[in-house]
Amino acid sequence: MKYISTRGQAPSLSFEEVVLTGLASDGGLYVPEKLPEFSREEIASWAGLSYQELAFKVMAPFVDGEIPDDDLRGLIDKAYQSFRHQGIAPLVQTGHNEWILELFQGPTLAFKDFALQFLGHLLDYILKKRDQKVVVMGATSGDTGSAAIEGCRRCENIDIFILHPHNRVSNVQRRQMTTVLEDNVHNIALDGNFDDCQNMVKASFADQSFLPEGRQLVAVNSINWARIMAQIVYYFYASLALGGPHRPVSFSVPTGNFGDIFAGYLAKRMGLPIDQLVIATNSNDILHRAISNNDHSKQELQHTLSPSMDIMVSSNFERMLFDLYDRDGAAIAKLMEDFKSGAMHLDDKALAQARSLFASHKVDDDRMLEVIREVFENTEYLLDPHTAIGVDAARATRKNQDVPMVCLATAHPAKFPEAVQKAGQEEDPKLPHHMADLFDREERYEVLPNDATTVHEFMRSHLAC
Ligand SMILES: *Cc1c(COP(=O)(O)O)cnc(C)c1O
16 A cells, blocks of 8 residues: 655655654645545445454555554554543434544543544554664643543653643643653643644654754654544444444534644545434534635634644644545645635535535534533533534534444544533533542653753653663
């Protein structure tokens, strides 16, 4: 399997190479040259498989023999051992034919564990084979950082540096990162906001000369192909549990960077019968505006009670555009150039196709809080703010009550006590017991000024592996 860039000008890569690469050299994102496809019969034959067995079936064609099957199975088993629920991605019913897919049973209580637990083991495996060490660097406003740290903490060939804006992430989120005390884990609290963190990371990727000879930076944000690949699995898993592939299933996905829902789109292309795919956004609604109004323009970032979706520009949308424009790299390069100056507009054909593939809906904070209340009153099930947005979008856009609607629960409510309290819950939602002592654990992090020389000097002098 070869991987190609969405802008058509970068060299194609093998699976292992694409795992170690972030952006393509032409500024594009890597996608598989050709998607694997499964017949109904084949998908039907997977009914009853464990999550891990199913993950192997879905992901093996992307790896295409570059990693021996037994080794790949071993990596998958290790990745999902850290999940505390045996079902890995259990379903809970909240209405007639309405289901919550709990994707927060991993170590950091958000769906990002699905990809990052796997990616950590995968990277370590590839690096060992190549006798290579790398530096993972990333910026976080919350969930990504802790999931990446959990994924890399036991990796022998990776130092991980995560930048968060000093005093601007929630206590739970900070402590999930800073209480990991392995020598190869480095938390930097940058004096600045999230954009400053992101700019620091971008500048570091652009000029890596501060690293010792032979070391390179690796990105673990959702532009990394392996993350998308690992997320395709749970669409198959939920469908099979609800009678697929013999009947279609719909999905509603709280969306920020378009990684999670893009995985759902891929599942559909690979042969899984999916009826509706709902893009659920908070007030940062660029994707909803793009689908409903052909208005894909940058607007000022709003800070909402669903902070993991507070994103101005959805980076993975470029992968979707590539398919909407029949994989014409030059057309994508042109669109992205237009977008640099503020806005892009889809042509009629691409827009019509996007609308046939996706429904979309925007949910503001007030409505989101109402939904947490409503669902709790009716079912005593407590939604986190991101999931509540998905549930409301599902209900608002649903066409067919006979088709099961699966709402992806992207985080555990205990991660976002502020929203849950605002929704009228008297007590903070309890952290699961493996984390009950989170507020007693020792923390370690370094506060640094927003200055590249200082940050790079810190990184160079703290490499542990
Ligand atoms: C990251 C995240 C999202 C958004 O996922 P994308 O793949 O960026 O669309 C939604 N909810 C939670 C809780 C998250 O952590």
